[in-house]
Amino acid sequence: MDWVQFIIEGFPVGCVYALVAVGLVLTYKTSGVFNLAFGAQAFVSAAVFYDLTTEKGWPLLAGFAVSVLLVGPLVGLLLDRLLFRYMRTASWMVKLASSLGLLVAIPEIVNIFYGSQSKFNPRNLAPLFGIESDYVWRFSDYNVPIDKIVTVGFTLAIVAGLGVMFRYTALGLQMRAVVESPRMVELAGVDSEKVSMSAWVLSSFLAGLAGVLLAPLFNSVVDSNYTLLIVAASAAAAFGRLTSIPLTLAGGLLLGIGQRVISGYLPLDSVFAQGIRPALPFLLLFLLLIFLPALYKKREVGDPLRGVDPPPPAVASEYKDEQLRKLSRIAFPIFIAGFILLNLFVLSDLWVFRLTSGLVYAIIFLSITVFTGLSGQVSLGQAAFAGIGAAMTGQLASQAGLNVIIAMILGAIVAGIVGGLLAIPALRLGGIFLAIATLAFGLAVETIVFPLDGRDEIFGFHPNVFGGSLGVDVPRPGGLGGDQAFFLFVFAIFGIVSTLVILVRNGTTGRFLGAMRGSETAAASIGINATKSRIIVFAFSAAVAGIGGGLYGMLNGRTSALDWPALLGVAWVVLVLTLGVRTIDGAVNAGMAFVLSRWLLTQALNLPFEIFYILFGYGAITYARHPEGVVDFQTRRSIEGQVRARKNNARAKELMAAGQSLPGFRPTYTVVLPLLLVLLFPLYDYYFGWSLAAFIVLVGPPVVWALLWAGRVTAELWSHSGAPRGKGPLLLTAGAAVGALGAITGFGIEDDPLGLSSGRAAFVGVVGGLFVVAVFLAPLALTRRAQREGRDSPMTWQASRAPAGFAVVGAYIWYRTTVATPPEELGLLLVTLVALIVVLQWVGSMQAALNEYALPPAEIEEPPDVGEARKVSMPATPVGSSE
Secondary structure, eight states: OHHHHHHHHHHHHHHHHHHHHHHHHHHHHHHSOOOTTHHHHHHHHHHHHHIIIIISOOOHHHHHIIIIIIIHHHHHHHHHHHTGGGGTTSOHHHHHHHHHHHHHHHHHHHHHHHOSSOEEOOOOSGGGGTOOTTOEEEETTEEEEHHHHHHHHHHHHHHHHHHHHHHHOHHHHHHHHHTTOHHHHHHTTOOHHHHHHHHHHHHHHHHHHHHHHHHHHHTEEOHHHHHHHHHHHHHHHHHTTTTOHHHHHHHHHHHHHHHHHHHHHSOTTOHHHHHHHHHHHHHHHHHHHHHOHHHHTOOOOOOTTGGGSOOOOOOGGGGOOHHHHHHHHHHHHHHHHHHHHIIIIISOHHHHHHHHHHHHHHHHHHHHIIIIIIHSOOOSOHHHHHHHHHHHHHIIIIISOOOHHHHHHHHHHHHHHHHHHHHHHHTTOOTHHHHHHHHHHHHHIIIIITTOBSOSOBTTBOOBSSOSTTOEEOOOOTTOOSHHHHHHHHHHHHHHHHHHHHHHHHSHHHHHHHHHHHOHHHHHHTTOOHHHHHHHHHHHHHHHHHHHHHHHHHHHSEEOGGGOOHHHHHHHHHHHHHHOSSSHHHHHHHHHHHHHHHIIIIIISOOOTHHHHHHHHHHHHHHHHOTTOHHHHHHHHHHHHHHHHHHHHHHHHHHHHTTOOOTTOOOTHHHHHHHHHHHHHHHHHHHHOOOHHHIIIIIHHHHHHHHHHHHHHHHHHHHHHOOOTTHHHHHHHHHHHHHHHHHHHHSSTTTOTTSHHHHHHHHHHHHHHHHHHHHHHHHHHHHHHHHHHTSOOSOOGGGGHHHHHHHHHHHHHHHHHHHSOOOOHHHHHHHHHHHHHHHHHHHHHHHHHHHHHHSOGGGOOOOOOOGGGOOOSSOOSOTTOOO
16 A cells, blocks of 8 residues: 555654654753754764765764764754853844854854765664664565664654653753743752753754764755754644644654655646645644644743843934934935945946845845834745745736836735735744744745746646746846946835835834834733734735845846745844844845855855855854844944043043143044054055065054053053963963964965065964954953952953954965965955954054043043933834843
8 A cells, every 4th residue: 555655654754853843842941942953953963974984984883972972962062051051031032043043054064064065875873783774674565674763763762761851850840940930940949051051962962863864864964954854843843832742753753754645646747746745844834833722822931030131222323422413414425425426436337236236135134124123023934025026026027018117016015915914824923933934934935836837737827936947037127227227226216115114113003013012912902903013014024025026136137936045034034133123224234244245255255155154153143142233232332432432531631631640541543543554564565565664664663652552551451450460471472472383384384484475474473363362361451450440341351352353364364365266355455454443443442441441430421321312213122022
C-alpha cells in the first residue's frame, strides 16, 4: 500500500521536525525566547560534523562528540552568556529581533569557514551502534534505511527524557519558573542565571543532534534546508501549544508524513503542486496560529517586576536645545538641496542609480516603520507585499498597457487589500505569534503564488504572477528614462509617502495605536476600536511596501520572484529595528545602508559577501542594548554631549573671566585639529606615496602635540584615579609589541623582508597597538576617578569599542590587500574618513569629560529634562511593549 510507504519515508523527517520543535519549546518555556535561529544552530553542528568525518576522515565517534556534544552546547552557551542573558526581562520584540539577526548571520559565519557550496553524501550515525551505514531493514514489501531508524530512535529517546525531566526533576521545574520572572525566582533562592544557561546548553545540544540527523535524510548539508527547517518546527511547536512535548512530537510526525503524502499524490509537473509540498509547513503554521484558541488567546510572557525598570528614552530630537534646533532648521533644507544637486550635476549615472536604489528601499522600509513603529507589532511578510506590488505593476504596465504610474498605484492598492484581508484573521494574534504568522504567510506566497506562470488552472483561472523564471518587464514612466530624471521621480514619491506616514502617525489612527500599545484594555474603555485601527495600519503598511516594489521594478526594468525572498524581508526588519524604527530617518538610514554597505564591502573593499549578512548578527546585539535604535541612541548621546559641553564651556568662560584658574580645561578644538592632521597623513601616503620630508613637515608637529596631550591626560587620570603606574605602561608596551609583530608577519615581508615595507609595517603596527590599548585605558582610569570622587563617569570604556574596532577593521582590510584583490581607492577613502570621524569623536569626548572634571562639582549641570517635552511624533514607549 502506498500510504504505508509514505509513512515510512515521512516518519523520520517528521522526527527531525519534532526534535527541533522540542528544542524551540524548551527555549521558549525557559527563557521566553522563541529562538528562530535554532535551525542555524543545527547547521553549525551539521557543517562541523561533515567537515570532520567526510572531508578530514575523522572517526565517526570523534566527529559526533565534537560537533554534537561539544560544538552544539558551546554555541548555546556563547549565545546565552554574550547575548540572551542580558534580555531576561526584555520585551518580546528585543528577543525576536536578536534571534532574527542570528538566523541571518550564523549560516554566513559557517560559510566563511567551510565554504558556501553544497556538501553531499554526509555520513549517518548507524556505525556508532555497530551497524553498516548502508544497511536496509526489510519487512514485507517495504524497505527502511538504517539512517531513518536511527533518527526515530534518537527522537523518541530525547522526547521521553525531556518529559521526565520537566515533570519529575528540580531542574525542570526551575526552568519552567524562570520564564515567568527571573527576579521573582531569585527571591525563592533559585539561581536564574544558571537555570537559563542550562536550558540554552540543552536546547543547543538538541539543535546539534537534529542537524547531524537531518543531513543524511536530505543527503546534503545546505544552509537553506536548515533555515527553513525552523518554520516546520514552529508549526509542530504550535501544534503542541508551545507547552506540550508529546503533542509537539505528534505535530512534527503529522507534518513530515503529510508532506510525503502530498508529493506522492499530486502531479509532479504542476507548478502549483510543486509549491504546495514545501509550503505545507507554512500553511499549517499560519492556520494553527489563527484557529488554535490556546495560541491566539495566549499572552506574551511578562515579568511582574518590569515596573521597576527605568522608562525608555524619548526620540533623540527631543534632547536638542534651542541652538541645535535652530541649526537643524537651517541645515536640513540645505542638506536636501545639496543632495538633489549632487545627484543631478555631480555624481555619475552609476552613483545616482545606487542612491536611487537606497531611496527605493527606504520607501519599502517605511512600511516597517508604519507597522512596527505605530502598532508596536512585527510583520515578517513585507517582502511578499513588495513583491505583489512589483508583479502587479509589471503585469499591468507591460501586459495590459496601462500607464506605469497608474499600474504602480493599482499594485499598491492590491497589496493593501491583501494586507487588509490578512489582518482580519490575524487580528486575534499579537507579539511573537503575529510575527511568525506573517513569516509563514510570506514563505507561502514565495513558494506557491510567485512561481505561478499561467500553466496551472486554479478556480477556473490561469494566474501568471511574475511571468515565469525570467520575470516581467517594468518600464519607467515616459520621459524619466534617464537616471537623474528617475531619481527626482523617486525622491518625489518618497516625499509623498513620508508625508502620508507622518499624517497617519499624528492623526487619529496613530494616536489610537499609541494608546493601544500602552494598554488595550484602557484604550477599549475609552471607545477606541482596535480592530479598525489595526486593519488600517496593516493595509497601509502593505500598500507602502507595494509602492516600493513597483519602484524597484521600474528602477531595474524587470522584476522576478527571485527579488522578493521572504528571508530577505526578515533581514530588512532586523536592519530597520537596529537603526531605528520610530522615525522616517531610520527608514532612510536603513535603505541607504542596505545598498551602500553591500557596495562598500563586496565591491569597494573586495571582502567576502558573507560579511554583509554577518553584520546583521552584530545589529541584533546592538538592538538588544538599544531598543530605540542604534542611530537614535548615538544621535541622542551626541546631542547630550554637545548640550552639556556647551554649558560647561560657558561656565568655564565665566569662571576664567572672574579670575578663577581651571587647570586641565582645554577647548576640544585645540586637541582635535592637530590630531586631524596626524590622521590625515595615511590618505596623503596612499595617494602621493611615502615621503620622509612630508612626514616630518605634516606629521611631526601634530604628533608631538598629540603625544604631549596624551601624556598630560595620562598623568592627570592616574594622579586622580589611583591607578598603579606600572600597569599602564606595561599594557601599552604589550600592545605595541603585539601590533608590530602582527604587522611585520602579516604584511609584505615576503617580497621585502628587510626593506622599507617592513619598517612601515612595524611603525603602523606599533601605533595601532598603542592606540587600541590606550583608548581602553583612558576611560577606565576616568571611571576609577569618578568612583573615588563619588560622581557618575561622563565616559565609560564602551565608548572605546568603536575606535578600537575600526583599528582592527583597518588591519584586516590591509591584510586582505596582501592575499586578495586590493580595495578600490574610493572604498578605502570612505573607510578611512569614517575611522577619522570615530577617532576624533572619541578624542573630543575624552577632552570634554576632562573639562567637566576641571569645573567645580557644584557647577556641573545635567542634560535638559525632556519629561515635559515628550510631545514626540511617535510615542516613546518601546515598540512592542505591553506596558
